Amino acid sequence: MGALNRVFPDKQDHNISLSPSQTNVSLTPFGGNSTFEGDMDEVKRPLSARVIDSFRRDIHASVTRGSIGGRRRSYDAEAAAVATANSPLVRRLKGRHLQMIAIGGSIGTGLFIGTGRALALGGPASILIAYCLIGGMIFCTVQALGEMAVMFPVAGSFAAYSTRFIDPALGFAMGWNYLMQWLVVLPLEIVAASITVDYWSPNIRLNALWVAIFWILICCINLFGVRAYGEAEFVFSTVKVTAVIGYIILGSIINICGGPGASYLGFTYWQVPGAFNHGFKGLCSTFVTAAFAFAGTELVGLAAAETQNPRKTLPVAIKQVFWRIATFYIASVLLIGTLVRYNDERLLSGSSDYDAKASPFVISIQNAGIQVLPSVMNAVIMISVLSVGNSAIYGSSRTLAALAEQEQAPSIFRYIDRKGRPLAAILLASLLGALAFAAASTIQVELFNWLLALSGLSSIFTWGSICLAHIRFRRAWRVQGYSLDELGWQSPTGIWGSYVGFTMNALVLVAQFWTGFSPVGHEQHDTNWLVKNFFQAYLTVPIVALFFIVYKFWRRTKFVKLRDVDLFTGRRELNLKVLVAQEREERMHWPRWKKLYKFLC
Structure with missing residues (x-):
């Protein structure tokens, strides 16, 4: 407890929750504003001066005293826990923001476009089964995340939980894994937004212009702070949710009554050409697409450190968000399978996996002979990908700032300005978005296939680490003499739900290995293509393993014993x-x- 005692020398009782006034460290008030904002409320200054000052570093922004690792190769996990628990990020997100952030980070290209490729590879029954299984896995995962986030609403929660409950080396690997996922997603989503414009005016020369417009828009939203991000996601997600509900109603009408000149469809396409394509391998091929579609649901936990009342809003947001997404996704893929044949050539005719022309949502409306709605649906897809791009800067910047606070990333990214923004991390994420300008080049598809490979399985690792961290947390909670009654909120699925979630994540990795090594229709491709396809499908695995092994030996981290797990730092509930x-x-x-x-x- 050395680092903890240095920061809180008089508070060693694990049953006491500390407030900022009880310590010698100036922290952001848990109510919301930064220290700077609280000091300057009564001072009237010109707007320009306030704007300029807001970007300056908050002198109270870092709570870390001394060095977590310093020049020593050993790692001080206790000091890292203090740093993440007392993050100066401002608490301005409300319950409605929290719910829409999770929805906004999920409903995007994975649902609107990715389902087209999944339908072509596996057939309608396969994608329905895959989405149900992955949805059940996500249910267990977010419940476990909610229980930990209510007790410990810390910055960079996924990596911080792995560092605290399992091994700092795993926390390092999971943090950088999650960071790379969102850093790559940003340019991909900006490119996807520019490609959707081609639906109306196909001209690759104009792609760079659209990329610039979308890039600047997303960067500006995040520079206005977490409240602006929350409000933007609320608007974006409202549009997307409304569109999905509208599509479910429209799709049901088309299926029952048929469009202009059409008739009742029912499950005709499940019989001809069939419910499955490529058998069991086709089913396995759809798992990763389904996982990619659900990616972003965990953002609700990452936002815990910036939520006004985590104990009240997190459980409600986690449960409601999952059921809303599960309803939208499962109902949507069920309708898609009844409205579009899996052998429709348009499903694989797009220039990339982000081409809206391959969207089964658009194709199903075209098949019904409705003239205007395909363009409306395409506009919704454009808003969706912008929303996910917006979440990408938020997710990557908060993760990078938390890694820096734990000295697992360069210290410059600990820079928190006077409005509580991790400014250096936001700027890096925004700059990497410039990779999207490759959309106007001939290497667009090749470049972004490899970028996507860097984060292809990132969500699987993130979800698996959350389940494993929860298992370790529950066991440590029992070993150290606490009862379940002392938890701020209990996961309805309990520790067994985390075992199920972890096992299912492992099975998805196995399925991806098989389909990556021996993809559907592999007999039609040469050896070079097969090798390239495998590395693009499984590149995340060796990268995560490399991060873990190198950090493990460099910092000489140890697997945290249950009796040594820190169950005190960051617990902010009184009575x-x-x-x-x-x-x-x-x-x-x-x-x-x-x-x-x-x-x-």
């Missing part, structure tokens, strides 16, 4: 036993329908 007891007493008088509703929502 937790009393609050939980009052809430449970209230729940005892709920009718059965309300208990069921609260369990699900």
Whole structure:
């Protein structure tokens, strides 16, 4: 407990939660504003001066005293826990922001475009099964994440939980894995947005112009701070959710009544050409596409450090967001399978995996003979990819800042300005978005296939690490003498849900290895293509392993023993036993329908 005692010398009782006023460290008030904003509320200054000053470094932004690793090769995990627990990021996100952030980070190209390739490879039954299985895995994962995030709403939560509960080397690997995922997604989504414009005016020379417009828009939103990001995601996600609901209603009408000149469809396409394509291998080929479509759901946990009341809003957001996404996704893929044949040539005719012309949503509306709505759907796809790009800067910048606070990234990225923005990290993420200008070049497809390979399985590793961290947390909680009644919120699936989630993530990795080594239709390709395809499908695995092994030996990190797991730093709830007891007493008088509703929502 050396680092913890240095920061909180008089507070060693693990049953006491500290407030900023009880320490010698100036922290961001948990209510929301930065230290700078609180000091300057009564001072009237010109707008230009306030704007300029807001980008200057907050002198109280870093809570780390001394060095976590310093010149020593050993790693001080306790000091890292203090750094992430007392993050100066401002708490301005409300419950509605939190819910829409998770939806906004998920509904994008994976659903609107990626399902087309999955449908072609596996058939309608395969994508329905894949989305149901991955959806169940995500349910277990986000419940585990919610339980930990309520107790420890720390910055860079995924990597921080792995560092604290498992091994700092794994936290380092998971942090950089998640960082690379979002750094790569940003240019990919900007390119996707520019490609959607080609639907109306195909001209590759104009792609660079559209890239510049979208890039500047996304960067500006994030530079206005977390509140602007939350409001933008609320608007973007409202449009997307409305569009998906509208499509589900329209698709149901088309299926039952048919479009102009059409008739009842039902499950005709499940019979001819069939429900499955390429058998079991076709089913396995759809798992990664389904996982990519759900990627971003975990952002709700990353935003915990910037949420006004994590204990109240996180459980509600996690449960409601999952069920909304699961409903939208499963209902959508079910309809798509009844409205579009899996052997429709347009599903694989796009110039890339981000080409809206290959979207089964657009194709199904075209098949119905409706003239205007395909353009409307394409506009929704453009908004969706912009939303995911917006989330990419948020996710990458917060992860990079948290890694820097733990001295697992260059210290310059610890720069937090007076508005609570991780400015250096935001600027790096924004600059890497400039890779999107390759959209106007002839190497566009090749370049972005390799960029996508860097993050292809990142979400699987992230979700697996969350489940494993939760398993370790629950075991340490029991070993150190705590009871489940002392948890701020209990995961409905418990520790067994995390075992199921971790196992399913491992099975997805196995399925991806098989389909990467022996892809569908591999007999039609030469050896060089097969080798290239395997590395593009599985490149994430050796990169994550390299990060883990190198850091493990360089920092000489050790696997954290259960009795040594830090269950104190970052616990911000006061009188937790009393609050939980009052809430449970209230729940005892709920009718059965309300208990069921609260369990699900």
